Amino acid sequence: MSGLRELAAPFVTLGPSGVAVRDRLKHLTSEDEKVLRLVGDLLGTLASRDLKARCAVGLEHDTERWAERKRTLTQESSSRWAGSLTKATHDQWALARRGQLAHIQSLQAGIATITHRLSLPVGEKGTKRAPGGYRTRKEWFAKTRRLHLLQDRLEAVRADRDAGVVHVVRGGKRLLNNRHHLDTAQLTQQEWRKRWEAGRRFLQADGESGKRYGNETLRVTDDGEVSFKLPAPLAYLANAPHGRYVLAARVSFPHRGEQWRDRVSANRAVAYRLHEDTVRGRWYLTASWTIPPVKTVPLATARVGGLLGVDTNADHFAAWRLDAHGNPVGRPHRFYYDLTGTADHRDAQVRHALIRLLHWAKRHHLSIAIEDLDFSAEKTREKHGRRKRFRNLISGLPVSRLRTRLVSMAAELGITIVAVDPAYTSKWGAQHWQKPLTTRERKTSRHDAAAVAIGRRALGHPIRRRTAPPPPHQSDVVGHRTVQARPGIPGREEPRPRIPGPRTRSVRAGRGANAGNQDAQHRSGRPAEHEFWQQDSLPLSL
Template identity: 80%
Template sequence: MGGLREVAASFVALGPSGVAIRTRLKHLTPGDEEVLRLVGDHLGTLAGRDLRARCAAGLDHDTDAWAARKRALTRESSSRWAGSITKATHDQWALGRRAQEAHIQHLEVGVRTIAHRLSLPVGEPGTKRAPGGYRTRQEWHAKSRRLHVLADRLECERADRDAGRVRVVRGGKRLLNSRHHLEEAGLSEDAWRLRWEASRRFLQADGESGKRFGNETIRVTPDGEVSIKLPAPLAHLANAPHGRYVLASHVAFHHRGDQWADRITTNRATAYRIHEDTQRGRWYLTASWQIPPVKTVSLAHARAGGLVGVDTNADHLAAWRLDVHGNPVGKPHRFDYDLSGTAQHRDAQVRHALIRLLHFAQRHDLALAIEDLDFTAEKTREKHGRRKRFRKLISGMPVARLRARLVSMAAELGITVVAVDPAYTSKWGAQHWQKPLTTKNRKTTRHDAAAVAIGRRALGHPIRRRTAPPRTHQSDGCGHRTGQARPGAPGREETRPRIPGPRTRSVRAGYGEKTGDQCAQHRPGHTAEHDSWQQDPLPLSP
């Protein structure tokens, strides 16, 4: 036990901090689409220019520099468009900084791992906690060269971080690189150009509380009318007063439409984004707003009545219902999903598996217990070496997407999510629960046993089961034994009644159901019978 790390305490996961709903802009006229493209291209050019200025400023950026950038953008658009552009620029720069820091940590792990393995003799076996030496001299030589490559990359990244340099691409680096591999991407040059231009457009506006319908730049009325405040150079395209353009399309939000209507009728801030899907030839409108994350249920309340333990895997979710004492109830459940194909297909598979899991928990009115997984530092190939299958396994697990989806969808159904430390859940679950839960008609997998371990940890019970006492002690020879009773539990030291059955056909004296009643035994001072009809002992003959 000395080498095990400390297990963190379980906690109730907070609800989502924001809401985003989307609907389609139908029945747009060719003129509407042309205006949207002109406005998006113009504002996209301004956004690219502003992002370049922000990246050039680096760590020297301050409030005065931000005000100067916003004034320059206001002259070519409007004050509200300028505010939306500068905010989006700051968010993108901050995201680039976080990605840069994560990349530096990844390189540091790789450098440390290679240096450690190079310091070991060739062929040195590894342990469960640390990899051993490289297998051959050829591999040792190749890794020594890779160490210099990673060290150079790490030095460059650290220099960029210290200087505040961030490299970002509006439209996405992946789409940019696919320009040089059109055949592999399955795109023609014209199709790639349309997608690239659509991804670089800027048609999003932050909301403002107190303004009409919560947004003055992109306004959506309760009856679904959508209008846009045109930038100053495009004001001649307006078809409504005050330099606005009203689209021919009327929208309706079917998902959370009541919440959206409540916000705009009370003039609360609501952000909108308009984008084009060039593959389908459609336009979409996304509405979003922030909500304060509030923990409405305590951990003790979530544990009351038991919960459902969930083990996350690369292709399915393993779940098992547990009662309040940590005992599995019923049979295990498996919710499969397929993560091959496009991003839309993978996202739909995850949502379908989660909704089935949530409906199962809702039927039993129970909370969910899930591991607080984070494989950020575990995916490096330098740590796991030749274990490509394992690296592919953990890289394919949709940890972040599944966690965000689960919290958001569970909040809508009123289901509490308890996050637990994932340490040793799979190992101890298989060790202590897989074999006892396996029957002739049910084969329990390691993932099912891990779900039981996760649920027990969320309930506050130890994962490890009580080992069977010696044969001479199985009848309370050394006191009452139970895996659930704690030192302060009522009735913990009381005797247990004998349960008749094929395994207890005979009971020795002093071990029956009346063991605790000394008056029921034939002992001096404790006669078994005290009635008047008790026979007196016969006198001895002389």
């Protein structure tokens, strides 16, 4: 019985369900910035208080408690701000619960790995599918202590989950910890304080269809005027009727601006968020709205004309074009990116590499086949042990963000994305395709071969190349080549078609017309020996 796991069938990914665009608020006055900070700080305080109340209730939360929280917040802000605050709190609590479940699964995977390795003798070698024992008694003893530590952590997290307890930091846990390591974070206390206050502000409002310009709380008109409803304690800051404040800056949304303008002109819901970039000293406005799911094409349609196999690596995408029969066409292409530096730099690098890849696929009218990667169970410290570089490698791959960006950007260009099972693509690609595709002028890497394997799996072909002809020579002397022509195929037993013209210089044109008819040859056992001009052998009785 084979030890290989069952492979999942390739599928066409669904398109994005929402859109988000951002534009900078230029020409803000000092009064505008002051009002934005005052409103954001006030609403941020209310958001922190509401999150604390929501976490205290835990699993006993219901609609009555939700309504009570909203009534409390309405008295200190407004009914619309209160609705946005309570919804954001509910979403943040739900996100913390999902993260808690993922942490439990990670702890369980680590405990299972350590328990297995501790049960083996010290120094026993592992296999390709299961790790072996620990190298030394010292390492074995250290892992027994770590096992108890992970078990204690697992019990604590399970107890919190059963009780509905979550641990959330508004502003981010990483930024909070930077306060105790300012030198490492290369921040001064004042710079950290500005980031902390900006991260805890609350200036966002969900849209509502039927209301003017799709949002009554934080409104943007079709000509780019930005205004928002002031909370009750800050109503004295209004510079427009009905307790509103209008900013001096205007937005235009260069990207998807027409789509946004069509929505606000039709009074359809648009959600907005205002936030400050303290590093650059700028304010930005983000608009988002939901869209109907993009209708995907059938898998058979995506395979017509071949596709583009793409292998995802730590520093580049390796891509190779394949025809409908699974044969590589042309030369491989690589699209490089750099995942070092800040998160914004990494995000920009991935975005630029993806747009180059998508433009190449669009130019040749091809679908894209890519692995359905998920390293959630592969990043554990116990999975790869001493292989720290490999652990850092897979931890640094932005798999989730890459998948989201690729699907969203491909939908805009009308490119179909086919996701395939990533099992054994690198190994089998190198085994069956790396050497045959290597020439004197082109050195094929394992990543290029993996791209071919991914493309063939998306097309429904096996990764293995076609079986070679029989060993003695390139003919049917050993038997029929059943790999090329299966039983039942019409014309399988017939001679090969005649190629017009001579095959060698010694044969003139028009000769050799009966080369494919074996009965016309003067060979032993053929009917040509028994024609009227052929002399029969004498009988032995004479």
